[in-house]
Amino acid sequence: MQDIELINIKELILSDNQNLAEEIRGRLTENRVFMLNVMASPGAGKTSMIVAAIRRLKRKYRIAVIEGDIDSMVDSQKIIDEGVVAIQIQTGGDCHLDAGMIQPALGKIDLEQYDLIFIENIGNLVCPAEFDTGSHKRMMILSVPEGDDKILKYPLMFSVSDALVVNKIDANSLFDFDTDRLRDRAAVLNPNMPIFEASCKTGEGIEKWCDWLEGEIAQAF
Amino acid sequence: MQDIELINIKELILSDNQNLAEEIRGRLTENRVFMLNVMASPGAGKTSMIVAAIRRLKRKYRIAVIEGDIDSMVDSQKIIDEGVVAIQIQTGGDCHLDAGMIQPALGKIDLEQYDLIFIENIGNLVCPAEFDTGSHKRMMILSVPEGDDKILKYPLMFSVSDALVVNKIDANSLFDFDTDRLRDRAAVLNPNMPIFEASCKTGEGIEKWCDWLEGEIAQAF
Numbered sequence: 001m002q003d004i005e006l007i008n009i010k011e012l013i014l015s016d017n018q019n020l021a022e023e024i025r026g027r028l029t030e031n032r033v034f035m036l037n038v039m040a041s042p043g044a045g046k047t048s049m050i051v052a053a054i055r056r057l058k059r060k061y062r063i064a065v066i067e068g069d070i071d072s073m074v075d076s077q078k079i080i081d082e083g084v085v086a087i088q089i090q091t092g093g094d095c096h097l098d099a100g101m102i103q104p105a106l107g108k109i110d111l112e113q114y115d116l117i118f119i120e121n122i123g124n125l126v127c128p129a130e131f132d133t134g135s136h137k138r139m140m141i142l143s144v145p146e147g148d149d150k151i152l153k154y155p156l157m158f159s160v161s162d163a164l165v166v167n168k169i170d171a172n173s174l175f176d177f178d179t180d181r182l183r184d185r186a187a188v189l190n191p192n193m194p195i196f197e198a199s200c201k202t203g204e205g206i207e208k209w210c211d212w213l214e215g216e217i218a219q220a221f
Numbered sequence: 222m223q224d225i226e227l228i229n230i231k232e233l234i235l236s237d238n239q240n241l242a243e244e245i246r247g248r249l250t251e252n253r254v255f256m257l258n259v260m261a262s263p264g265a266g267k268t269s270m271i272v273a274a275i276r277r278l279k280r281k282y283r284i285a286v287i288e289g290d291i292d293s294m295v296d297s298q299k300i301i302d303e304g305v306v307a308i309q310i311q312t313g314g315d316c317h318l319d320a321g322m323i324q325p326a327l328g329k330i331d332l333e334q335y336d337l338i339f340i341e342n343i344g345n346l347v348c349p350a351e352f353d354t355g356s357h358k359r360m361m362i363l364s365v366p367e368g369d370d371k372i373l374k375y376p377l378m379f380s381v382s383d384a385l386v387v388n389k390i391d392a393n394s395l396f397d398f399d400t401d402r403l404r405d406r407a408a409v410l411n412p413n414m415p416i417f418e419a420s421c422k423t424g425e426g427i428e429k430w431c432d433w434l435e436g437e438i439a440q441a442f
Contacts, residue, residue: 041344123375126345130314146264150263174391
């Protein structure tokens with residue numbers, strides 16, 4: 001009897017994706033363009049956080065944003081309103097961005113004209129964590145109203161992220177969100193991940209995570 | 222030249238899932254057990270909303286809860302604390318529940334002993350919308366901090382839901398959430414979907430959506 005050869009489609013997809021992601025990252029690095037993949041739940045504040053960073057950093061870096069969205073252009077409009085280029089990917093129904101979607105998006109711009117690219121991933125704490133987009137670093141945002149227990153439920157996302165921004169801390173008084181409990185759990189799962197507390201509404205904490213981002217850019221090249 | 226035969230794996234999966242879902246629904250109906258699939262983003266209040274309904278309805282219906290979760294049992298514990306049976310599905314890394322996961326979960330209980338089963342789906346506004354679990358009805362929760370524009374970004378979820386509960390209305394003053402705008406958009410996308418405004422924290426609005434659920438149960442059999 002012959003051995004049965006199993007084809008693990010998911011592994012094949014992930015491995016192809018990984019190769020393409022490495023290629024993208026190499027090309028970006030050659031061009032000294034830093035790319036940050038921003039991931040979060042729907043409504044956690046991805047667009048607002050990117051807009052806050054744009055306002056702080058656009059005099060220093062030439063910025064573009066790749067917007068992943070299933071079926072609308074509302075986020076891209078907010079980016080364009082800041083005077084920054086937005087490249088919209090409409091995934092139709094996919095729940096994450098992968099390297100195969102980022103490649104044609106990057107083909108739309110002249111890399112020599114940019115220093116910093118943000119990817120706003122699809123609002124989802126599950127699948128985006130599995131796919132390397134070719135970014136240099138990955139950041140996740142967790143908003144206070146979502147609760148501090150999300151790290152127990154979506155451990156992969158918290159494991160693969162290079163930084164965590166806790167957003168909407170202006171709403172702390174209304175929600176039972178325990179930052180110390182989150183920090184304790186993160187210390188076990190991903191001890192090297194810096195955690196920033198911020199509010200896009202009040203501006204609190206934005207400077208600190210932008211400082212982290214600038215540090216990462218400086219180290220990358 | 223021969224025609225190339227395309228095998229659409231996603232369509233195959235969805236069609237197999239649909240058949241199994243119909244089978245599950247048939248078996249539940251025979252046993253006069255009503256099943257509701259509850260979907261939402263991470264942290265929107267799925268567990269809290271189910272717990273609120275349990276407290277209201279457990280004297281009238283014999284209730285069980287199927288908990289979908291990627292890697293923890295925290296939600297199941299909250300259900301058990303209410304004196305109700307919880308069946309935990311750990312999907313490992315999947316981003317939705319499908320009929321193939323619900324079938325073995327239902328195999329763990331004696332259907333004759335139950336009247337009402339809640340499915341708490343994985344926190345995600347994308348993939349759960351695509352998979353029929355075999356439930357009689359689907360409900361989604363959108364929480365105020367997520368923003369009223371989520372209906373533009375995740376239209377499938379808002380289209381397939383039989384009811385929408387807007388949760389955390391106690392936080393209305395802190396967030397720029399326009400319920401009228403949401404209602405106008407929903408009127409176009411899914412005109413027959415009732416929209417309830419509620420707060421699990423204050424208890425406001427819980428009665429109305431529970432009344433809706435009781436009406437659906439009465440109509441089902």
